[in-house]
Amino acid sequence: KFIGRHRSTLTLSVSSEKTTEISHKNDPEWSFFDTARINVKGGEGGDGCVAFRREKGISMGGPFGGNGSRGGSVFLQCDPNLNTLGPVRHKVHYKGPDGSNGQGKGKHAAAPKDVYVNVPMGTVVRDENGALCGELTDPGQKFIVARGGRGGRGNLAFKTERNNAPKFMEKGEKGSERWISLELKVVADVGFIGVPNAGKSTLLSSVSNAKPKIADYPFTTIVPNLGVWDDMDNLSGLVLADIPGLLEGAHSGVGLGLAFLRHVQRCRVLVHIVSGESPDPVGDYLAIQQELELFSPKLVEKSQV
Numbered sequence: 104k105f106i107g108r109h110r111s112t113l114t115l116s117v118s119s120e121k122t123t124e125i126s127h128k129n130d131p132e133w134s135f136f137d138t139a140r141i142n143v144k145g146g147e148g149g150d151g152c153v154a155f156r157r158e159k160g161i162s163m164g165g166p167f168g169g170n171g172s173r174g175g176s177v178f179l180q181c182d183p184n185l186n187t188l189g190p191v192r193h194k195v196h197y198k199g200p201d202g203s204n205g206q207g208k209g210k211h212a213a214a215p216k217d218v219y220v221n222v223p224m225g226t227v228v229r230d231e232n233g234a235l236c237g238e239l240t241d242p243g244q245k246f247i248v249a250r251g252g253r254g255g256r257g258n259l260a261f262k263t264e265r266n267n268a269p270k271f272m273e274k275g276e277k278g279s280e281r282w283i284s285l286e287l288k289v290v291a292d293v294g295f296i297g298v299p300n301a302g303k304s305t306l307l308s309s310v311s312n313a314k315p316k317i318a319d320y321p322f323t324t325i326v327p328n329l330g331v332w333d334d335m336d337n338l339s340g341l342v343l344a345d346i347p348g349l350l351e352g353a354h355s356g357v358g359l360g361l362a363f364l365r366h367v368q369r370c371r372v373l374v375h376i377v378s379g380e381s382p383d384p385v386g387d388y389l390a391i392q393q394e395l396e397l398f399s400p401k402l403v404e405k406s407q408v
Contacts, residue, residue, distance in 0.1 A: 151205045168272055171212050183223075253276045291344035346370075
């Protein structure tokens, strides 16, 4: 009886954990990830082939081994339809396919397809030491992060006047492998900044078709929301970003301030949203300005409204 009760209790605890995990995955507020760390590895190159031409009527055909193909490389590709690094966090390891070996009759192996990892616009790539490797800002832009190994040459490639029947080939090289860190900085024309519950999400929902979460309590928005304001006269539009509320000490990490301030760096214009119901509207504005300056002096030089 004790064993039965113990098993039932254990089953209930596991099921409750699974229920909690599933609820977090289905919650859209937890689907925004602006950092990720992945392992990328290029495929190994194929080996060359040692073969000789043996056909009727052809004497001393000589070497006829083909070359191996290169290994598949891993690319990062900018996808304008993505706005989070969530898909990348669910899969950590990316490996390019290995190349094929060369064959007889002078047949060179075909190169495999490369692996493309889609990331949102504004993704910054850094190596293991934190050094900047590159960034993707334009739709369709590609950035190679792991190159496939070079394919080996068959004995046909080593034929010379002095050695017209080589009996050796070259093995394929291994692909490069590394860990890289991805960091997302939202690219927007206008960024709404202010203290929590100042009305940033309400303004975004009024001027665009975005549907951010709106409620009467602070930190309703914990992820940046994007919206597009269409100008039908000029056939152009502005990308608007609703930055989550900032607190005093955000530059040092208070209230996830470092994660929120990261997205302000890519905004062209900053719009301060100040609540008229605040007991000290001017103090709220000055506090936000101070946090911007302490995080990066360049933020204060941006155009502000």
